[in-house]
Amino acid sequence: MNNLTDKTGDVISVQNLSYTYPRAASPALTGISLQVRAGEIFGLLGPSGAGKSTLQRLLTRQIRHFTEGQVRVLGRDIREWDQSLYESVGVGFELPNHYIRLTGRENLRFFSRLYRTPTRDPQAVLELVGLGEAADKRVADYSKGMQVRLNFARAILHDPGLLFLDEPTTGLDPTTSAALKAVILRLRDEGKTIVLTTHNMYDADELCDRVGFIAQGKLTSLDSPQNLKQAHGERQVEVTLIDGRAEGFALDGIGENAAFRSLLQAGPVRSIHSSEASLDQVFRIVTGTDLHRETS
Secondary structure, three states: OOOOOOOEEEEEEEEEEEEOOOOOOOOOOOEEEEEEEOEEEEEEEOOOOHHHHHHHHHHOOOOOOOOOOEEOOOEEEEEHOOHHHHHOEEEEEOEEEEEEEEHHHHHHHHHHOOOOOOOHHHHHHHOOOOOOHOOOOEEEOOOOOHHHHHHHHHHHHOOEEEEEEEEEOEEEEEHHHHHHHHHHHHHOOOOOOOEEOOEEEHHHHHHOOEEEEEEEEEEEEOHHHHHHHHOOEEEEEEEOOOOEEEEEEEEEOOOHHHHHHHHHOOOOEEEEEEOEEEEEEEEHHOOOOOHHHHHH
């Protein structure tokens, strides 16, 4: 399939986008500008009600009418696309939506008929997400985690170049979550572009090349997770010895710091940690929201 981009190489380009729902008192989005590069995993992060879902609906043509700003997806203004957009775009919603009286295989066979272009073998896709042995089991008998994986399988069935994934690891145990994240990274390595919406900062940190934080309808910060953690943390290193002694040192010039070298020689080292912020902390700083309270 063709993975169309703008001349800049961007798969998605949003310029000064604002949107207000009909009869709403205030805008859901205000002045959003961002680009998603070809072959990257871009995280769209923020508290509930911040505008993430609205932006995702605009990018996937679920909301078709807006008056302020520009949205380009796969090289074209989003308003110029028709249903053919979905031949090149895959969407995995947070809440699974399947025909529960059909089996997993039957669901994928049904959805494959919606596409004009050839689709992947349903059994191979089910195997990829760990549902190979449940292919002929009715979806009504699937656990929540199995339905989440079937949702993901449906999103990649037609081998799209652009994927929108909403909370793809919700309800998964750690082993299954790790396996699904490995598939997501493999898709990125194959050249797919992925927009990931999640409250799970561990997933965002592990998967995303860049993240954009949205709060109250505005883009508050955009960078790589590593750069954001460094920008909002302290440039310090804490050394802890096996006997419990601990001391912090400024990261700048640490190689020439006599006290640092002396402590390393004073006994076996238990740990050395930098004082960069976690992505949870960055979330709280740039959105003004406590993530754990938000998701509890």
